[in-house]
Amino acid sequence: MREFTNPPLASAPRAGGLADAVFDHAAEDPPRVVLGRKSEETGLWRDVTAAAFRDEVLAVAKGLLAQGVRFGDRVALMSRTRYEWTLLDFALWTVGAQVVPLYPTSSAEQVFWMLHDAQVTAVVVEHEDHAMTVGSVVDRLPLLRRLWQLDGDAVGELTRAGRDLDDEVVHRHRRAVTPSSVATVIYTSGTTGRPKGCVLSHANLMFEVDTVVRRWEPVFRSRRGDEASTLLFLPLAHVFGRMVQIAAIRGRVKLGHQPSLSAAALLPDLAAFRPTFFLAVPYVFEKVFHAARRTAEREGRAGPFDKAVDVAVKYAEALEARAFGTGPGPSAGLRVQHQLFDKLVYAKVREALGGRVRHAMSGGSAMDRRLGLFFAGAGVTVFEGYGLTECSAAATANPPERTRYGTVGQAVPGTAVRIADDGEVWLRGDHVFQGYLNDPEATDAVLRDGWLATGDLGSLDEDGYLTITGRKKEILVTSGGKSVSPSRLEERVRDHPLVAQCVVVGNDRPYVAALVTLDAEAVDHWLALRDKPRLPPAELVRDPDLETEVRRAVVAANTLVSQAESIRTFRILAHQFTEEHGLLTPSLKLKRKAIEEAYAAEVEALYP
Known part of the structure; x- marks a missing residue:
């Protein structure tokens, strides 16, 4: 389509x-x-x-x-x-x-x-x-x-x-x-x-x-007897947070504010405020999931937790298939397993979110399909969407009755989505902005006959569900002429709990490589389980067992692409990319050029 x-x-x-x-x-x-x-x-x-x-x-x-x-x-x-x-x-x-x-x-x-x-x-x-x-x-x-x-x-x-x-x-x-x-x-x-x-x-x-x-x-209206409420922790300087604020005021939803995205600050306020829904970026859902798994590992219940994850994913997949008319829904055996794990695992995940959350919306970047299925199976349906500042936030989102996990859903009502000949996503609707202030040339470059050219690449399936595949400006071209979209590879590497960030490089190079940073909290947990000493970051990144773990993440990512597009080698960095050092935007997006310049020596070492 x-x-x-x-x-x-x-x-x-x-x-x-x-x-x-x-x-x-x-x-x-x-x-x-x-x-x-x-x-x-x-x-x-x-x-x-x-x-x-x-x-x-x-x-x-x-x-x-x-x-x-x-x-x-x-x-x-x-x-x-x-x-x-x-x-x-x-x-x-x-x-x-x-x-x-x-x-x-x-x-x-x-x-x-x-x-x-x-x-x-x-x-x-x-x-x-x-x-x-x-x-x-x-x-x-x-x-x-x-x-x-x-x-x-x-x-x-x-x-x-x-x-x-x-x-x-x-x-x-x-x-x-x-x-x-x-x-x-x-x-x-x-x-x-x-x-x-x-x-x-x-x-x-x-x-x-x-x-x-x-x-x-269903997201903005609470269950009978519950007061609809949401805790806003997204930055209000970002259009997504601003949309949440205005929607709460206009939609008569009780609104609370939390200034920090860190789990240490956010989770206590979720427990105290007890929202019925919230809107977040995938990072928040990843943090909740990984924290739950680390707790299970510390308590010696990693095996049952992983089984609970598998059951949740299969349960949500069965419901998804029924919604699209391709399956009968969860089997009797799966429903029994799901009910058992609901008490043992899923209820604790919901409790970490305040206990009343049943719906959430995610945007800002792509959410892994399996992560979305897990939360749905655990009783918190996450509706993933897509948008940008130029269209007042959401342009597409998964509809409540037919969520297709791993996509960013269909056009919101009143919106048209078009895939241009070069794969770029174009949008049209009454939420499209007036233009860029004091910059008619930039405005004319993105507003074309009533359509907004987003700069993102994507595809529409037969039901009109959009999948974002990358950014036009971020496509890498190797010296062999192979075009590579880095985002899919980076997202899959980041699925590993030890990985915080991943930047794929390879423009005008003979092959694709990656810079990887680590999640400090996850690494501390990993070291404690293995009775390994805590070392300075520069020494830690040379740990052969840690390198093996990251290699597993890279191998998993490479299954998504052809050999010519795969990550051939990687370097683990001692410190994360931060906004303070000019390597991330305030919305946590990677500043690729700045990262490659800051780590020029490390990139060069990937191509001996």
């Missing part, structure tokens, strides 16, 4: 903006709990009602106007994921401002470029370090007039500043916002070159989230 179109569920919004939902919900159901807020002092969660949130948004909006923010102004937010980000987002939208999110890990030069390019007039930062970053470039930003610091009581300062302003002044601004008004300029994290500002309107985001909430109602 070369093209698949999914009819829209609803027409694009004709009036209003994103902030209207806050005021409408408060008017219709004031005592309804819409957010959970964690106390910094006690660590306990408290409820925030629709009326209370409306009052906070209104108070901050009045303060923004009193402090000089005007309709159409661009205001930057630089913070981790926290309650105040959502509060500021909707307050800024209430007065008709355009929000420019900045990753909290951005360098001074990155911050300068985005504030300069977007002509930002005010900035909200999280803490003093961020304030110093902005301060270091402020002399080159003549339009920047105001800076507020969240940890310096920015919300209180704004509330006090707007105390004497009449509410109606704010509402006049809010009523002036139309669907075509610009809501946000989100800069792509970019694996190469300067970030580009994606201009998204209120209509883009409203169409996106309303479509997703309506089509995936």
